[in-house]
Structure formats: structure tokens, C-alpha cells
Amino acid sequence: MTEPETTEPDSSTPPSPSRVRFAYALGRFLLTPLARGLYRPRITGRENVPLTGPVIFASNHLSFIDSIAIPVAAPRNVRFLAKATYFEGTGLAKRLSRTFFTALGASPVRRGAGQAALEALEQQKQLLEAGEAIALYPEGTRSLDGRLYKGRTGVAFLALQTGAPVIPVGLIGTDKVMPVGAKIPHLLPRATIKFGTPIDVSAHGPASSGRARRLATDEIMAAIHELSGQELAHSYNEVPAQTPIERIRQVLPHERR
Template identity: 75%
Template sequence: MTSEVAPEPSEEAPREPASRMGATYAIGRGIITPLARVIYRPHIEGKNNVPLSGPVVFASNHLSFIDSIAIPVAAPRPVHFLAKSTYFDGTGLSGWASRTFFTSIGAIPVQRGAGQAALDALDQQRKLLDEGSAVALYPEGTRSTDGRLYKGRTGVAFLALQAGAQVVPVGLIGTDKVMPIGAKRPSLRHRITVRFGEPIDVSHHGPASSGKARRQATDEIMAAIHALSGQELANAYNEVPAHNPIERIKQVLPHERL
């Protein structure tokens, strides 16, 4: 994919009021974004594809912990994403540092898990979209440990269809080299690429209440992510290994993954 030649949108474009996002986020974005761009020199393509106002869902592949830093740093507008609540629950100086850092990059604490926890997470993102904000999520559900692109979970389509939001597909390349799974700190030897695709209107697939519409919309989104990332397709869900027979049965039986 060649680099874009169209003019980049101005960094002075309309964005959510700082008062809504909080002073920590506003200050953190003002410091971390330019600093990260200087240090890591990300190659950014397609910023002109990103709507500068209105509800937007950034749907991305997921290779590394720093994906949730790469997207907000590269995006031309503020972006919120969900992060494990444990990042916000620490005590003492280290707890304060973790909480401040994740708040400053737009993270929102959420309990991890399936079922009701997954629905609660979608509800938090829906509220942000209703306010005209942008949220980022990973349809694969968790990081790919082998570099392949896994099948998308339908929560991304459910969210976009419910909120009437446009979906901007994102292809991240090289983040797994900058910070592989298990690494303590990112490497400065590698450069990442962030590709923003053209916005997708998934409303033509049907209402959010339709399982068929959610599946078809998710497949369209994943196809766009694949076109941007160029990853090998896994043609399977990226699921945590089952810990007991009941969980193994649930994974085998056909059911919708949010």
C-alpha cells in the first residue's frame, strides 16, 4: 500500500471538549502524542479517512500491548478504548502512575470477561458514541500470538449499528516487533505503521437486533482490516483455552461471540 498524497486534516479540527474528557486526558494527549511521534516515528496512512466529528468506531487488528497507544497517537482526533480495571486499581506511587498514564491516553476501566462483563463494556462504549466521541476496539477480542488475523466478534457491529456510528478499519503493522507479548518495555529499533481505511457504514446490513446483520457487518469490517494489515487469516476465533469441560463444550457449540 502506498503512502497517501492527500492533504492531512488539521490538528486544529473539532474535537471533544476537554472538560468532558477530563484534564488528565487533555494534558496527557498534549504531551504523550507529540512525544511518541518523535520517539517512534510512526508511519501513518489514511488520516484523511477519519471523520473529525461524530461517533466513530475504530476497529483494529491486535498484535501488541502498545496497539492501544499507537491508535490514539496516530489518530487526528481523541480516541477512547477499554482497558483492564486492574490498571486503575493499584495503590501507592506505582498505582497512581499507572492510573494517570492510562487515563491520559483515553483508557476507560472495565472488568474483563464474557457474558455480562462484555455487555457492560459495550454499554460504556455506546455512551461515549452517543456523546459523539470516538472509541477503539479489537474485534478479535485479544492479541494474536502468532501474527494471524482471527475471526471478528460481533460486538463491533452491534455497537456501530446501535449507535449509528461509522466504522474506521485500522491496520497495525510492526507493533508486535516494537513490543512483543511478554516484553517489559518497547524497543526503539523498529518502526510501526498505522493505516486508517475508508469509513464503513454498516447500516445496510440491517438492525442491531439481527444476528445475521451483526455477523455480515462484522465480516465486512474484518475484510477491510485484512486489506490494510495484510495478515494471514486464521479462519477461527482467538479464544482463551478452556479450563474445564463445560467451557470446552461451549467453545465447540455454535454461538455468537461478542
């Protein structure tokens, strides 16, 4: 594809892996102490996080800022999926958006079910196989009423398929720091990020088993609930698909028990 005659970069061409690694390392070096200093999050359980090897952070989801809070609080690099539109386009605003999300360790993913969702799932699997840590939300989308909803089985599928341990994460107060509709985070109140002990879901069976995926998901959600202390909704969050993990579950069998 011929590059257009413009001074803006071709947003359809992804940056090289070395450029992504450099941007992430620089972003983590600069943003992490800044965010901790400004927002002073309470962080517990960092000692539970393996510093090497594949890891899945499975968290409750209350706010847009959750995908910033987890990488800032974790003792190692964390990757997550973000809408491809954050990485596309020209102009100063789009370039800043692309730089910001790359620096946070985000990987672009297309909206939609079907092939796009399967590609997102494969993207996460490849990151795990490369020894990376990824963050996912089993509920699929943000909880707008503060309750903890039933987990989709996509996270358990990845854990069972790759053998990666799952670190449950309980986020408290992120919806107060950055409520729905807010443009920037509030300095008060302070959020709490809790990392639980690693969960090995392999005892539940193979990834091909629907029962194994359901039981593994329930174990993960129970650990998240213990950390977050949220009221249980006892149902799925049926808001229309807005996040990558929600779209992944649309093309995976998910058991409703």
C-alpha cells in the same frame, strides 16, 4: 463510603469527568509528539477519519502497544477500555498507572462475563452517543502468531445500534516494537498504522439480526485484512478471554460461519 485515613486517594471513587478530560488533553498534548518523535510510526489515511461525531476504530490486535499506537496516530481523541486493575490501588506505581491510562483516554472495565461485560458494552455505547471515538479489536484478543482471526460480532453490534461509522485500522509491526513479555517498546523497527475509509454497516440490517451482525463483521474484517496484509486464520482466536471486547462477545450471540 468513608474515606480511609491515608494520604492516598480512594481508588474506588472514579475521577470527575472534568478531571478525566483535563488529564486526557494534557496527556495527548505531551505524549503524542513524544511518541511520534521517538518511535517515528508510519501513518497513512488520517484524512479518512471524521473529526467530529461518533466513530468506531476497528483494528487488528498484535501487541499491548496497539492501544497506544491508535490514539497517538489518530487525528482526534480516541477512547478505549482497559482493565480496572490499572486504575486501582495505592502507592506510587498504582498512581502512575492510573494517571498514564487516564491520560491515554482509557476507561476502566471489570474482568468477567455476564453483567460486567454488558456494562462494558453500555459504557462504549454511551461514549458513542456522546459523539466520542472509541477503539475496539474485533478479534477479541491479541494474535500471538501474527495471523488475522475471524471477528467477533460485538463491534458490529455497536455500529448497527448507534449508527456510528467504522474506521478499519491496519497495524503492522507493533508486535515487533513491543513483543509479548517486553516491558518497554523497542525504538526499532518502526510500526505502521493505516486508517481505512469509513464503513457504514447499516445496509446489513438491524442490530437485533444475527445475520446483519455477521455480515457487518465480515465486511469490517475484510477491510482490516486489506490494510494489514496478514495471513488469514479462518477461525476464531480461542485464547481465554483477556480483553473487554472478548468478554462482551461472550454475552452476545455470535454466529460461526
